[in-house]
């Protein structure tokens with residue numbers, strides 16, 4: 182029997198969207214690998230678990246209780262050599278390989294049915310290379326990174342949910358409260374180490390096409406990323422939140438508020454983030470500001486107050502404290518959440534929104550949310566260096582539905598699909614890969630735009646036998 186959640190909890194979940202079995206081994210990260218090495222198997226690099234073994238259940242599960250897949254074998258890896266060894270075993274057995282870092286994939290692509298799951302939860306260390314650069318394991322959660330770097334006055338632009346793994350987040354892009362200031366998470370990625378589909382270990386540095394590909398297109402496609410080097414930024418000292426609510430709205434008022442919100446947040450300072458959230462009859466707008474001053478956004482605050490019923494402000498708090506408010510629930514939930522389009526503005530949804538909003542409002546557990554992107558995410562330099570193709574879109578939206586008991590799932594999913602199909606049929610041309618939906622038919626173009634063919638060439642090079650495969654993995658040519 183699941184835990185009981187209140188609507189407040191679901192709203193909190195929405196806004197989050199902006200174990201040690203053995204000590205980990207950091208040798209892999211400090212060693213200077215030659216361009217291509219294939220280590221021979223050695224003891225202590227990986228431990229295997231099959232159904233019935235202690236730990237199997239814990240290791241296969243992720244954050245989404247809706248996902249229930251059972252791999253034939255779980256390889257709990259302790260270093261890149263262990264990953265290489267596991268890949269060679271999967272190759273021999275002709276098992277598809279799924280890769281799991283933080284286990285937050287919304288469609289469960291980090292685990293599979295009857296194949297091998299490479300679990301990287303033990304690669305969770307943080308190593309300081311100098312005061313502005315860290316190397317982290319992909320299994321590091323965001324909260325672990327923030328807790329390490331914020332006390333030292335440093336920041337890495339990431340999402341807000343504490344349990345999300347840096348591995349999956351950065352390989353798909355990574356947006357968050359400070360993305361407009363510093364870019365996507367992948368824009369701070371300097372280097373990575375990856376074990377390919379034959380068990381060879383590669384390092385990718387600036388200028389390498391593998392690094393380009395992994396900045397937006399790297400989720401479970403080319404190989405297993407075992408180490409990530411990030412440039413850190415000076416952390417803004419303080420962050421303040423402003424919250425605006427409309428209670429008991431009708432659809433017409435919610436649509437008007439949404440249309441106005443698009444206009445009011447379109448030229449916020451880069452230190453700001455905003456989200457428009459609709460759940461049943463409540464509209465909730467969040468505005469965060471880390472610019473250290475209110476004057477720059479006072480006009481926006483006044484205008485948002487004018488279109489809503491209740492405004493509350495937090496005091497400006499140290500960033501580490503302010504971010505914790507958005508860390509979210511640590512325990513798994515039943516839900517479906519997917520990208521509902523990246524938009525240039527309200528016009529992109531004008532043709533479907535009058536149908537969407539009443540349906541969202543009439544659907545228990547459903548949330549429609551639009552978040553700001555833009556700012557430095559549009560930086561042409563970042564665009565050149567990454568395969569993330571959607572920088573021109575200043576808004577990203579997501580559709581979410583939550584439930585408490587399994588019996589509610591079919592109806593919630595049915596409603597979700599009905600609303601999502603309204604977006605899909607309205608001409609949306611861009612979706613965010615880190616919020617996948619198995620129902621997207623043209624996901625190649627939606628996630629990767631014009632970069633898909635180039636990503637396929639890189640897939641051919643690093644995973645020619647298509648070992649890493651799932652519903653929407655990049656296909657070999």
Ligand SMILES: Cc1cc2nc3c(=O)[nH]c(=O)nc-3n(C[C@H](O)[C@H](O)[C@H](O)COP(=O)(O)OP(=O)(O)OC[C@H]3O[C@@H](n4cnc5c(N)ncnc54)[C@H](O)[C@@H]3O)c2cc1C
Pocket residue numbers: 197198199243244279280281282283284285286287290291301319339340341342344345346347348349350352353354355356357399400401402404405406407509615616
């Ligand atoms: C509650 C919640 C809040 C979220 N908030 C945000 C947010 O604020 N901003 C944002 O941008 N996203 C957010 N996301 C989406 C998140 O970025 C993706 O779900 C991300 O892929 C999760 O990474 P993970 O390592 O936890 O997941 P996993 O399930 O472990 O992996 C996700 C995907 O990446 C692949 N992958 C993971 N690790 C590796 C690796 N080491 N090498 C190669 N492939 C790998 C997996 O195969 C899978 O396809 C949120 C998700 C949830 C559930």
